[in-house]
Structure formats: C-alpha cells, structure tokens
C-alpha cells in the first residue's frame with residue numbers, strides 16, 4: 267500500500283506560446299487554475315482552446331515550437347515544475363505525475379509488445395520488483411475488462427483503438443503517481459467500457475488518495491466523474507466551479523452555448539443548436555477584448571476592448587463582462 | 603449501394619506465450635446500405651466495427667460471405683476490378699493522428715489527389731486550388747489558417763476535419779466514417795453531422811457511420827438505421843429512433859444505459875440495465891453471445907444462439923429470445 271498524499275496544484279498566470287510564421291502566439295494566456303487536493307477536476311472546451319497545452323504544462327512537457335513563457339505550476343511536494351529540468355523532470359514524469367497524453371493511442375512503440383514497453387518503463391524509473399509491476403499491470407487491465415496476458419503479449423496493431431487507450435491508462439496508473447493527468451482518456455471507447463473506465467478512475471482515485479485532472483470534450487464524461495469543472499475557451503479558463511452547478515446553471519455564455527449544442531438522445535433533434543461561428547485559432551485570436559465576443563449573444567461595447575478578468579464568487583469563477591455583476595450567494599470553499 | 607451477407611473475419615494471433623488464440627472479429631454479419639442511405643454501427647470496443655468498416659471500404663477482405671456493390675458481387679472479380687468499385691467508397695479514419703502524413707502540409711495533402719483529378723478531368727490547376735479551399739470551408743475550418751500548416755500544428759478536431767475534407771477530394775459515393783466526430787468539439791459536432799446529412803441529401807452520398815456517441819446517430823438523418831453489434835454479431839437493428847427510444851435486446855439496453863447522465867440537466871432512465879459481469883472475450887459460447895452477462899437469461903439462452911429476426915412482433919429486428927422494450931436512456935430533468 268502507498269501512503270495517501272493528494273497534492274494540490276496551483277497554476278498561476280500561465281502563458282504558453284507557440285512559435286509560428288507570424289511570431290510567437292499564445293495558446294494559453296495568463297491561465298489560473300487550482301486543483302484542490304483529492305478532487306477530480308475536469309477541463310472541457312473547444313478544440314484548440316488549449317486543454318492539451320495546459321495538461322502538458324503540468325509536466326513541464328510543452329515541446330518546441332512551444333514554450334512556457336511565464337507563470338508557475340506549483341505542485342505540493344514538487345514545487346514549481348516550470349523551474350525543473352533534466353533528470354529531476356524525468357523522475358517527476360510517470361512516477362510523481364501519471365499521465366495519458368491525447369495521442370496515447372499512437373504513442374506505443376509499434377515494434378515492441380506492450381509488456382516489453384511496460385518493463386522499459388519500470389527500468390527507466392528504477393522499479394525494483396518488475397514482476398510485481400507486471401502483476402499490477404495485469405490487474406489494472408483486468409479491471410478494465412481486458413485479458414491482461416493477451417494485451418501484454420500484443421503489439422499495438424493487434425489492439426483495437428479502445429484497447430490501446432486502456433493500455434495508456436494502465437501505464438499512467440501503474441507507477442502509483444499521486445497526481446494523475448488524463449487527456450481525453452475515453453475518447454475512443456464505447457459507452458459500457460467508458461462507464462467501466464470512469465468507475466475505475468474514480469475508484470483508484472479514492473483508493474490511492476489522488477488528485478486527478480481529466481480533460482475531455484465530452485460533457486457527459488465530465489458530468490459523470492468530476493467534482494469540479496473548468497471550461498476553457500481561446501486559451502483562457504472562462505468558467506470554473508462545482509460540476510453540477512456549472513452544468514445545471516451555466517453562467518458564461520460560452521458554457522451555455524456548449525451545453526445547448528450537445529446532441530440529444532430524445533426529444534426534438536433541433537433543440538440542440540450548434541454555436542454560431544468557429545473557435546479562434548492562434549492566428550485569429552483577438553489581441554484585446556473578450557476572446558468569445560465574435561460568437562457571443564450578450565456582447566457589449568466593453569467586450570471589444572477589455573479582456574474580462576476572472577471573477578470569483580463563492581465556488582464559482584466566471585470571466586465575462588455580462589456576468590460579472592450578477593451576485594450569487596457566497597459558498598464555503600475557494601475554487602478559482 | 604452495398605450489401606453484405608454472412609460476413610465473417612477471424613484474426614489469427616501468433617507468437618503467444620500462452621499459445622495462439624484466434625479472435626473472431628465478425629461472425630456472419632448481414633448489412634445493407636442504400637444509395638444515399640445512412641447506417642450507424644454501435645457496439646462495445648473490440649466488437650468488430652472497424653473491421654467491418656474496413657471490409658466495406660475494401661481495405662480488408664472477409665474470410666467468407668459476399669459483398670455486393672450496386673448489384674455486382676465482389677467475390678468473382680479480379681483485384682483490379684474490385685479496386686475500381688471500392689474507390690467510390692472512402693474511409694474516414696478513426697484516428698486523426700495517424701491518418702495524416704506528418705511530413706506534408708495540409709495544402710500538400712489535399713492538393714495531391716485534387717491535382718490528379720484535375721488532370722483526369724481536364725480541369726485547370728486553379729480549380730484544384732479553389733476546390734481545396736472550398737472543401738475546407740465546407741468542413742468548417744479556415745483555409746487560410748490550415749493550408750500552410752503541418753498536422754502536428756493543428757488541434758485534434760481540426761485534423762479530423764481535414765481528414766474528412768481529404769476523403770471528399772475524390773467525390774465519393776459513400777463515406778465510411780469511423781469515429782469521425784468523436785474528436786470534434788460539441789459546438790461543432792452538430793455542424794459536421796449536418797454536413798454528412800447534407801452530403802446525403804444533396805449529393806446522394808451514402809454514409810456508414812461508426813460511433814460510440816449514440817445520440818449523434820439521430821443527426822445524420824431521420825431515415826437512418828441503427829445496427830448494434832456485439833462480439834462480431836448484429837444483435838439488434840432497425841430505425842434509429844426506434845432502437846434508441848425502445849430497444850428490445852438486453853445488450854442494446856445495457857449499452858444505452860451506460861450513456862453518461864448530464865447531472866444537473868438530466869436524470870437516468872427508469873429501467874436501466876447493467877451487464878451482470880464484464881466482457882470476457884475469451885469465452886466460447888454456444889448459446890446467445892450475451893447470455894453470460896445478461897440479467898434476463900434463461901436456460902434456453904445458454905443452449906441455443908438466437909438469430910436476427912422480428913420475434914415477438916417487434917418493429918426492429920433483434921437476436922434475443924426474450925425481447926422487451928425498456929426505457930433506459932437518460933431523460934430531461936424538467937425544472
């Protein structure tokens with residue numbers, strides 16, 4: 267058994283830029299986000315809103331042409347990971363912070379069996395008991411509805427998309443990290459498997475006392491598994507708060523539009539409406555004013571010139587001029 | 603457009619420490635996609651959807667069974683003739699990360715097939731350029747932004763849209779869309795679905811849609827059909843609306859019951875069904891393939907395998923001895 271130690275994470279003023287022909291452009295612009303120790307936080311948001319970039323930043327793993335330009339990522343017990351490098355950083359990744367990156371389905375080595383790659387991972391982190399590692403891996407795969415022995419013996423091309431995804435999750439959990447970052451962990455999965463995986467993520471989270479960050483474009487997944495939900499748009503966190511409140515009573519017009527755009531299983535299919543327009547890209551991101559204004563039904567003059575600052579009221583943080591003056595009753599915990 | 607009868611596919615696994623084990627990916631699947639029609643496959647991971655999609659697109663051959671395209675059986679044809687038929691069916695790949703060549707810009711990726719087409723049809727170079735922009739606009743991305751970029755510079759959703767645009771470069775008569783909206787954000791997903799629906803209605807393109815997001819099946823057309831596949835067998839099929847709102851096969855019910863409930867907006871369906879155990883693909887069953895996991899099984903189910911039909915007078919076809927409609931999907935929590 268490992269001792270329970272769920273780290274808190276504080277992302278402050280994080281700006282990450284990518285070098286493009288048009289110069290360095292921000293994929294994250296002064297992002298602030300707190301993961302309370304022991305909670306499961308979800309991040310949802312449009313394609314290109316910077317979710318994966320934020321996930322990579324938690325491991326200080328943003329690759330060129332990208333770089334963390336400013337800001338800090340404080341993780342309890344590790345300090346500011348933005349300042350770590352070399353061997354320190356390598357030790358943190360996998361061992362202290364478990365992760366599945368979005369491209370995990372393809373990050374397996376096509377030439378080696380999953381089992382060989384597991385052993386490589388164990389050796390690179392000086393795991394003493396490799397047999398126990400294999401046993402743990404098999405157990406995790408078994409819990410996720412797979413034949414562990416078959417999977418460890420397989421090469422990547424012999425596994426279906428969903429099977430590879432579960433292999434990624436196994437690799438994120440098998441080294442007993444206390445902070446786990448899962449970027450789109452159930453994207454290629456069917457509903458039953460997804461429900462199973464989400465239950466396992468939640469069970470392991472509680473059993474081991476983890477702090478977990480789940481990035482997903484699927485509101486349903488976020489609704490099912492997270493305690494707290496952050497919504498990103500154009501490189502900013504535009505709304506953050508307890509999951510049921512954000513879903514049940516969204517305040518930011520983007521969150522409202524996003525929820526309305528979910529394809530519906532029953533009722534009139536026209537109830538669901540796409541948000542007009544398209545999300546900004548690095549190149550089309552407005553330099554000033556609110557990044558959402560082009561698609562916003564509540565747009566005012568001030569939105570064209572002033573980037574709305576996140577305002578925290580109780581457990582909810584919202585960055586919108588139109589919502590800023592609304593008052594909601596104060597609550598117990600600080601989220602922001 | 604294309605029909606399949608009794609399609610089977612078995613993968614032999616070699617080099618196992620535990621000895622070779624065969625995977626029966628498809629066990630006698632029948633399907634029929636009409637011209638301009640829409641068929642959606644849903645089912646658990648590993649149940650054979652991608653395998654079937656690849657067979658339909660001519661990228662994989664079946665072990666037995668017959669594929670007929672516009673009245674022509676494929677089995678009698680030589681490789682080259684078969685290729686000519688399958689060229690009209692384009693697969694949109696499940697995984698936008700490996701589907702695009704990382705060393706080529708989006709411009710190069712789209713331009714190659716379009717330039718070829720321009721040569722074949724005697725059109726100008728300018729046409730190819732214009733068409734590339736048109737197709738990107740059609741799938742909802744800014745041509746000016748993506749054309750000069752490499753795949754790794756784009757987010758997952760953008761890549762997926764580029765993959766769809768590329769499939770459209772050859773004016774296909776049928777698209778096999780394997781998980782192709784799953785990477786696309788909710789706010790744009792409806793747009794892509796509307797695009798597929800529009801391609802059906804305007805150009806008569808047939809769509810074979812493979813998805814885990816069952817709700818999206820409703821959006822590629824009201825006339826669509828839904829196939830539920832379990833361990834390589836079709837266990838229920840019928841009009842999309844019917845199968846979603848009144849599924850009769852316990853497996854379909856389990857699948858629909860697992861759809862996440864939007865807490866705060868919805869509440870769970872009244873008769874949710876949970877499988878009694880996890881999928882164990884190693885198991886060899888003589889009876890119903892779902893029997894081990896089915897909460898409603900009887901001795902009959904374990905003795906004999908039910909075949910697809912309208913037993914019990916259901917509007918949809920199913921492979922179950924005890925079909926009964928249940929309301930399992932989440933419902934709107936009215937305020």
Ligand SMILES: Nc1ncnc2c1ncn2[C@@H]1O[C@H](COP(=O)(O)OP(=O)(O)OP(=O)(O)O)[C@@H](O)[C@H]1O
Nearest residue numbers: 284293313314315316317318319548755757758759
């Ligand atoms: N290597 C790169 N070079 C240039 N731009 C990049 C690079 N990687 C990401 N970007 C840009 O940074 C922005 C944020 O990308 P990111 O991958 O973080 O988005 P995301 O929210 O994870 O999107 P998705 O939901 O599609 O995965 C996007 O505009 C993207 O095009």
Ligand SMILES: Nc1ncnc2c1ncn2[C@@H]1O[C@H](COP(=O)(O)OP(=O)(O)OP(=O)(O)O)[C@@H](O)[C@H]1O
Nearest residue numbers: 424425426427428613627647648649650651652653
């Ligand atoms: N080339 C291959 N060699 C061996 N086995 C294979 C091969 N391709 C697929 N399989 C096996 O065939 C079965 C069906 O795989 P398939 O990819 O069709 O599933 P799927 O329904 O698309 O799953 P998912 O929803 O996870 O994408 C799986 O058990 C898989 O491991």
Ligand code: SF4
Nearest residue numbers: 890893896903922923
């Ligand atoms: S045939 Fe029997 S075991 Fe199979 S799904 Fe129906 S009730 Fe369940």
Ligand SMILES: [Mg+2]
Nearest residue numbers: 317318368758
């Ligand atoms: Mg991402």
Ligand SMILES: [Mg+2]
Nearest residue numbers: 427651652696
């Ligand atoms: Mg598949």
